[in-house]
Amino acid sequence: xxxxxxxxxxxxxxxxxxxxxxxxxxxxxxxxxxxxxxxxxxxxxxxxxxxxxxxxxxxxxxxxxxxxxxxxxxxxxxxxxxxxxxxxxxxxxxxxxxxxxxxxxxxxxxxxxxxxxxxxxxxxxxxxxxxxxxxxxxxxxxxxxxxxxxxxxxxxxxxxxxxxxxxxxxxxxxxxxxxxxxxxxxxxxxxxxxxxxxxxxxxxxxxxxxxxxxx
Amino acid sequence: xxxxxxxxxxxxxxxxxxxxxxxxxxxxxxxxxxxxxxxxxxxxxxxxxxxxxxxxxxxxxxxxxxxxxxxxxxxxxxxxxxxxxxxxxxxxxxxxxxxxxxxxxxxxxxxxxxxxxxxxxxxxxxxxxxxxxxxxxxxxxxxxxxxxxxxxxxxxxxxxxxxxxxxxxxxxxxxxxxxxxxxxxxxxxxxxxxxxxxxxxxxxxxxxxxxxxxxxxxxxxxxxxxxxxxxxxxxxxxxxxxxxxxxxxxxxxxxxxxxxxxxxxxxxxxxxxxxxxxxxxxxxxxxxxxxxxxxxxxxxxx
Numbered sequence: 001x002x003x004x005x006x007x008x009x010x011x012x013x014x015x016x017x018x019x020x021x022x023x024x025x026x027x028x029x030x031x032x033x034x035x036x037x038x039x040x041x042x043x044x045x046x047x048x049x050x051x052x053x054x055x056x057x058x059x060x061x062x063x064x065x066x067x068x069x070x071x072x073x074x075x076x077x078x079x080x081x082x083x084x085x086x087x088x089x090x091x092x093x094x095x096x097x098x099x100x101x102x103x104x105x106x107x108x109x110x111x112x113x114x115x116x117x118x119x120x121x122x123x124x125x126x127x128x129x130x131x132x133x134x135x136x137x138x139x140x141x142x143x144x145x146x147x148x149x150x151x152x153x154x155x156x157x158x159x160x161x162x163x164x165x166x167x168x169x170x171x172x173x174x175x176x177x178x179x180x181x182x183x184x185x186x187x188x189x190x191x192x193x194x195x196x197x198x199x200x201x202x203x204x205x206x207x208x209x210x211x212x213x214x215x
Numbered sequence: 216x217x218x219x220x221x222x223x224x225x226x227x228x229x230x231x232x233x234x235x236x237x238x239x240x241x242x243x244x245x246x247x248x249x250x251x252x253x254x255x256x257x258x259x260x261x262x263x264x265x266x267x268x269x270x271x272x273x274x275x276x277x278x279x280x281x282x283x284x285x286x287x288x289x290x291x292x293x294x295x296x297x298x299x300x301x302x303x304x305x306x307x308x309x310x311x312x313x314x315x316x317x318x319x320x321x322x323x324x325x326x327x328x329x330x331x332x333x334x335x336x337x338x339x340x341x342x343x344x345x346x347x348x349x350x351x352x353x354x355x356x357x358x359x360x361x362x363x364x365x366x367x368x369x370x371x372x373x374x375x376x377x378x379x380x381x382x383x384x385x386x387x388x389x390x391x392x393x394x395x396x397x398x399x400x401x402x403x404x405x406x407x408x409x410x411x412x413x414x415x416x417x418x419x420x421x422x423x424x425x426x427x428x429x430x431x432x433x434x435x436x437x438x439x440x441x442x443x444x445x446x447x448x449x450x451x452x453x454x455x456x457x458x459x460x461x462x463x464x465x466x467x468x469x470x471x472x473x474x475x476x477x478x479x480x481x482x483x484x485x486x487x488x489x490x491x492x493x494x495x496x497x498x499x500x501x502x503x504x505x506x507x508x509x510x511x512x513x514x515x516x517x
Contacts, residue, residue, distance in 0.1 A: 046242030
């Protein structure tokens with residue numbers, strides 16, 4: 001326990017880097033994922049095909065491989081990125097297909113009857129999408145999106161294996177430095193991860209419960 | 216929302232032509248982008264006054280003509296990855312069955328602590344668990360990888376099975392009990408087989424995740440495909456082969472994962488046509504789990 005309290009600054013340094021990774025890659029994954037989801041439902045066939053292949057390939061590549069590419073192969077190919085930025089890029093790319101799928105499943109979850117009803121009372125395309133479909137799709141995508149972010153939080157730990165000093169790397173360093181208090185130190189790291197993931201999980205479960213009953 | 220045809224009128228000849236033209240233009244742009252990447256990689260590069268060959272030059276790929284390299288990749292790397300994944304998936308399945316039974320137990324003394332432990336395991340990164348087992352229990356890299364993967368995926372499979380159990384119609388259990396079965400008998404003989412079959416696509420999809428996660432062994436020092444290719448072969452043959460080795464590794468991983476994913480999808484189609492239940496999307500276990508849990512809650516509410 002003393003080892004944990006003594007090393008609180010190191011914990012904090014790691015934790016803030018984890019939060020930074022989570023924030024930046026979360027937002028950029030949201031942006032890329034939205035673009036991919038839009039391509040996936042667009043009437044242009046070649047964009048649709050590209051988005052499908054992208055989703056399938058990225059989703060079946062292990063995250064370790066993606067981050068290894070960003071941290072080791074990219075500098076070898078001549079990039080001058082810092083390791084943190086490389087890790088952020090890797091995490092965003094890896095997370096984006098999951099975001100796209102969550103968005104797509106939300107839109108697919110709106111019953112066709114809703115759109116048919118809107119069309120049959122004379123609403124146009126913009127009105128149907130903007131007033132009927134998207135408001136319903138939005139709340140169906142929030143719980144899956146939160147789940148994606150929980151997974152992203154846990155995935156940031158992989159960046160710790162590729163030269164980024166975040167929570168996992170901090171834990172590993174502290175465990176090596178304090179061989180007599182490994183259990184306490186690693187439990188401290190676990191607690192900090194749970195501080196992020198458990199509240200998010202509770203929110204997702206509650207929203208899911210609330211909104212599923214209303215349908 | 217099946218197809219955009221509901222949202223707007225059927226496109227006329229003009230709209231169809233516009234969409235065809237934009238499809239061709241976008242396709243050409245994508246191809247041009249890919250071509251640019253390929254050309255950049257293929258171009259010879261300058262480094263410190265020396266001209267190095269491009270990345271598709273035969274001198275960067277000649278090690279793959281040696282059958283010894285391939286046997287090393289397959290017998291050390293692929294076998295290492297697959298043996299960890301297979302061992303872990305067997306343990307994860309057993310653990311999942313046990314945890315789902317304990318989690319849906321009638322006794323609060325068993326149910327509540329298991330729920331807390333499950334929540335704890337699901338909220339933690341697998342990598343941290345691997346490190347914990349490696350440092351604290353001192354098991355060696357293989358068992359650290361296997362134990363962490365079994366624990367994490369066992370918790371998720373257990374949760375999926377529990378959702379499957381909970382979403383069964385209540386009549387199944389009542390019928391079992393009315394025939395004179397004990398609660399555990401009815402659970403094992405009547406309810407469990409149905410829940411397992413319904414959740415099979417999710418379980419297989421979770422096993423794809425498990426296979427992908429074996430690559431985390433790279434970080435804790437287990438010799439699997441990634442470590443064999445990038446560390447062992449990479450340092451043996453030198454940096455000039457790093458890119459080629461990466462491409463081969465990626466191709467091998469994609470082959471393994473895609474075939475397992477397609478199997479999961481095929482399985483889900485097959486089971487869907489037999490049972491009348493709602494088809495769960497097997498490509499994203501997290502997503503499918505949410506739906507299953509919601510269905511379970513809905514059927515639990517009177």
